[in-house]
Amino acid sequence: MADTKSLEREYVINLRREWLRVPYYERTGRAVKAIKKFIARHMKISDRDLNKVKLDVYFNNQIWMRGKTNPPAKVKVKATKIGDIVKVTFVQEPANIKFLRTKNEKYHKAAERPVEQKVEKQEEKKEQTPQEKVAEKEKEKSVAQERAKEIKQEVKAEKHLTKVDKASHPQRMALQK
DSSP: OOOOSEEEEEEEEEOHHHHTTSOGGGHHHHHHHHHHHHHHHHTTOGGGOGGGEEEOHHHHHHHHTTOSSOOOSEEEEEEEEETTEEEEEESSOOHHHHHHHHHHHHHHHHHHHHHHHHHHHHHHHHHSOHHHHHHHHHHHHHHHHHHHHHHHHHHHHHHHHHSOOTTTOHHHHHHHO
């Protein structure tokens, strides 16, 4: 029977004992498994199923940041049990992780805005009559054509400015003689 209560605990886990038992190239993988085993035992997960222990993405990346041969010797974690699943995160997030979280949140918020605007535009277009839709498309085409003309004129002006007048350039006059 699943427990609906939320249980939160903090632990300091000694990883050095675990990763010293394996070859150096397997150390960080063993450290992650040791964290999961420790949490499964202390948070009383049924059958000590490691699949019910979920590490935070940023926490996992922080452990793997130093490479597969040099994991941290100790970690301080906060384990939160909700139902049968236990989520493991930092007790205190490092500054770089806080920065990444806020950056990702800002990115996701910015990505959501255009979708909302598109939905609003689609709703507006549904309310329009077919004649209004045709008029709007023609208007968009004319605006695009005007912008294309402006760009062409700007390109021509730039080409004209970059051309060197042969008569006014003294070196070219000397070469021509």
